[in-house]
Amino acid sequence: MKDEQSHDRQEVPISERSRYILDGATGEAFDVARAVEELRKIAEDPGKPIEERLEAYEDIIDSEVGDTAMVRARNIEREMGLRQIYLKFEGGNPTGTQKDRIAFAQAMDALRRGYDAITVATCGNYGAAVALACSLAGLRCLIYIPDSFHTNRIEEMTGMGAEILRVSGSYENAVECSRQRAREEEIYDANPGGDNVVLQLRAYGQIAQEIYDDLRDAPLVVAVPVSNGTTLTGIYKGFLSLYRRGKTSRMPRIVAGSSYKKNPIIQAFLKNAASCDDLNPQKIRETAVNEPLINWHSVDGEYALEAIRSTNGWASNATDKNMLTFTKLIRDKEGLQVLPASTAGLIALIEQHRQEPLSNDRYVVVLTGRKS
DSSP states (O other), X not given: OOOTTGGGXXXXXXXXXXXXXXXXXXXXXXXXXXXXXXXXXXXXXXXXXXXXXXXXXXXXHHHHSSXXXXXXXXXXXXXXXXXXXXXXXXGGSTTSBTHHHHHHHHHHHHHHTTOOEEEEEOSXXXXXXXXXXXXXXXXXXXXXXXXXXXXXXXXXHHHXXXXXXXXXXXXXXXXHHHHHHHHHHTOXXXXXXXXXXXXXXXXXXXXXXXXXXXXXXXXSEEEEEOSSSHHHHHHHHHHHHHHXXXXXXXXXXXXXXXXXXXXXXXHHHHTTOSSOOOOOGGGOOOOTTTTTTOOSSOTTHHHHHHHXXXXXXXXXXXXXXXXXXXXXXXXXXXXXXXXGGGGHHHHHHHHHHHHSOOOSXXXXXXXXXXXX
């Protein structure tokens, strides 16, 4: 599975790479390399035994990925009249979003299985996460981005050694181009909805484990922003595992929020549709606010829809204006700088509370990304 041209790849010095490890939008550098330099040298060295490389890379994951902070939002509680709201802030991951969890898990899997390259289609955050994960594992990284999408993370990706390939058409077309490259050249396919979905769901399931570790039981509600539905489904499956093993006394109600009329999961729930049908792509417009959420086809939509319904959860739309308002609320009241799209789950929770007051219990809101 070795790529004969891999030795021709222009190496980016680690001192340069580390400066490009940025947050979920444009923010400050997070110098992972300084803390894990010796581990990186082992993990990326093809001359080292694979066991040593895997052990070093696992240590990097343990040190830098996941175990994100969860804080009680007392000021928002007072503002909204709902007690015990907890914010699970995924912005603590190295590139600033929850995507680091699946990026590093798949880089570890690729390394273990003998691949020397990973490919993925992305509109921004996932590409940054995969680029970092590859750079620390010594793997080539091929990122496909639709021409119609604009992201301020391309410089970051290229700074970590990723090769950017622009393709015409939609995000789904970029995914197909990436998958075709993976098939033709025996490259690891890290795209959503592929053969690695179980691995991706397990990685996101760690969020449920971390929530349990903090609360010692399941909250009444876990509210999550959704796009493809993979993060929400992984969290649901994580709690399902905990419940089946007798660790929690209940399953949380799973709640989803996404961009207004631009996500199949939300629309299917609101219309009480039997399945998560595709939307008309011509009616979906990307903005700087909604970009991480919009989709005409949600890869894991059916799983996400089942998670919401089976737990007696709910789903709702969020306008760009509302997401910006809640971004300011979280910043002013709790001091967290979050991507506006990250607030869609909180909006879904609060809107339900305004319509029908929720009981005193514990509520967890997953904030999927940070912004400086």
